[in-house]
Amino acid sequence: MFAHAFRDKTVWLSGDTGFKGSWLAHWLLALGARVHGFALPAPASAPLFAQLGLPGRIAHTDGDVRDLEAVRAALHAARPDFVFHLAAQPLVRLSYAQPLETYATNVMGTAHVLEALRGLTHPCAAVIVTTDKCYENREWVHGYREEDPLGGHDPYSSSKAAAEIVTSAYRRSFFTDHPVTVATARAGNVIGGGDWAADRIVPDCIRALRAGRAIPVRNQTATRPWQHVLEPLSGYLWLAAVLANPSLARHDLRRATAAFNFGPGHESNRTVLDLVTEILRHWPGEWSDQSDPRAVHEAGLLQLSTDKAHSLLGWAPVWDFRAAIAQTIGWYRETDAAPDAAPALTTAQTAAYCARARELGVAWAAESQ
DSSP, rough: GGGGGGTTTTTEETTTTHHHHHHHHHHHTTTEEEEEEEOOOOOOTTTTHHHGGGGGSSEEEOOTOOHHHOOOHHHHOOOOOOEEEOOSSSOOHHHHHHHHHIIIIIOOOOOOHHHHHOOOOOOOOEEEEEEEBBBBOOOOOOOOOTTSSSSSSSSHHHHHHHHHHHHHHHHHSSSSSSSSEEEEOOOEEEOOTOOTTTOOOOHHHHHHHHHOOOOSSOOOOOOOEOEEEEEEHHHHHHHHHHHHOOSEEEEHHHHHHHHGOOOOOGEEEEHHHHHHHHHHHSSSSOOOEEETSOOOOOOOOOOOOOIIIIOOOOOOOOOOOHHHHHHHHHHHHHHHHHHHHHHHHHHHHHHHHHHHHHHTTTTOOOOOO
């Protein structure tokens, strides 16, 4: 898979203690990579990093992306072939309570990673991860494309739009004739086993169902492009592989702006109530309407176009809405019964995802690479 791009290669991964970062580190190890992680220590409320045994399997450094010298020291010590920058303050509602921390982490943290990359003197492919919420959301019914205006109503969304602008400026100013290649990846509304973040609908569901309480639903009509965590991760990995070896692309990447959306198929654009209803098919329970007209603003409608990733990279989503929910709830239920099963279950779900991608003929999974 991925044209064997990561076998015996060194990867520097910021945010490795987070939900997506832990899944990505686990997958990179399976692909034969040497992983160097950099992140704040995982909180006790988010045990996935420890559940997957990652502290003993990767070279992790406790650090804060707001500290330039710490970022530079860790990244340069690793001498990476690939960099994935995932470290972030990732929550919309928390960004209203902590706007300065959100901007410092998401904007200056990204600038610090880019500045550290500028000091490398060997080839390295870097993927800077932002979000689908970086677009100026006009509640359009069609999906946003990479060329659409950036913006953001809330501190989180605007901080990620700013991170995109900072990355674009660095790329054009410093990386046009440089051994480091840089692209950004935009994805969001990611679900999957092991996410325990506050104010996210799937973790809210699991916490309520575990406790035998009704699931609190803040905005049942909000529509999002729900996708399993393996979907964007496959996009990040394949984008990095193509940056390192442009011959893998379907067309000349130099003719495209280096930003890519990774989202699900159109049928996965569903309301929160659709999501909760599907979850309750796998874990019976109830939900309650907790809408509040005085609540902080959250977008009502958001969709992504992935035409560019499909046309240039040959990337496509693999699991539909129902499969993504089934895999997610299956992970929580099985690890509830057997906590030590998390590594094997995560590996099995990744293998099932890869097998399905190969059946569908998705470029990164092709055996003929």
